[in-house]
Amino acid sequence: MSWAPLPASCARGDDPRRPRPWDGFTQVGGFAVAHWQVLRLPVIGPHRVFNVLMYASSVGGLATLAGWFALWYRRTPVRPERLPGVTGRVRGAALAMVTVAAIAGAAAGAVSDRAAVSGYDLVRSVILRGADGAAVVLACYVLAWHGRNVVSTRRAARAAGPPA
Numbered sequence: 001m002s003w004a005p006l007p008a009s010c011a012r013g014d015d016p017r018r019p020r021p022w023d024g025f026t027q028v029g030g031f032a033v034a035h036w037q038v039l040r041l042p043v044i045g046p047h048r049v050f051n052v053l054m055y056a057s058s059v060g061g062l063a064t065l066a067g068w069f070a071l072w073y074r075r076t077p078v079r080p081e082r083l084p085g086v087t088g089r090v091r092g093a094a095l096a097m098v099t100v101a102a103i104a105g106a107a108a109g110a111v112s113d114r115a116a117v118s119g120y121d122l123v124r125s126v127i128l129r130g131a132d133g134a135a136v137v138l139a140c141y142v143l144a145w146h147g148r149n150v151v152s153t154r155r156a157a158r159a160a161g162p163p164a
Contacts, residue, residue: 026054046120086145098137105133 024030025039030050033039039050086094109115109129115122 022057026050026057046118094137094141097141098134101133101137102130103133106130108133 024032027033027050033050039048039053041049043049043052106126106129109125109127110122112125112129115125
C-alpha cells in the first residue's frame with residue numbers, strides 16, 4: 001500500500017489501512033481482479049485489463065482536476081495588487097533543476113534491481129523515479145518561494161514601522 005494519499009484520506013476521516021473500493025478493480029490483490037477473469041485478460045504484452053483500468057482512471061482523474069483548475073482560474077477575480085513573484089531567470093533555473101532531477105531519477109530507476117526484472121518494470125521504474133526526482137525539486141522550490149515570501153513580507157512590515 002502506498003502512503004502517499006495518507007494525509008488526504010485522514011482529512012476525509014477514512015481509515016488509511018482500509019482499501020478503497022476502486023482498488024478492487026485496479027490492483028493485483030483486489031477482490032474483483034481475483035474473482036473476475038475478464039479483468040485479468042491480457043491487453044498488450046504484460047498489461048492486463050485491470051492495469052488499463054488503473055491507467056485510464058488516473059488519466060481521467062487528472063483531466064478532471066485540470067478542467068476544474070481551468071474553470072477556477074477563469075472565474076477567480078483579478079487582484080489589482082501584484083503578488084510577489086520571481087524573475088524569469090529564477091523560473092528558468094528552477095525548470096532546469098526539475099529537468100535534471102527528473103533525468104537523474106529516471107537514470108537511477110533504470111539501473112535499479114526492480115528495473116532488471118522485465119521491460120515493463122524498467123519503464124515503470126524509469127517513470128516513477130523520474131517523477132520522484134522532479135517532485136522533490138518542485139517541493140523544495142515551493143518551500144523556498146514561500147519562505148522567501150514570508151521573509152520579504154516581514155522585512156517590509158518592519159521597514160514600514162508600527163501601525164499608526
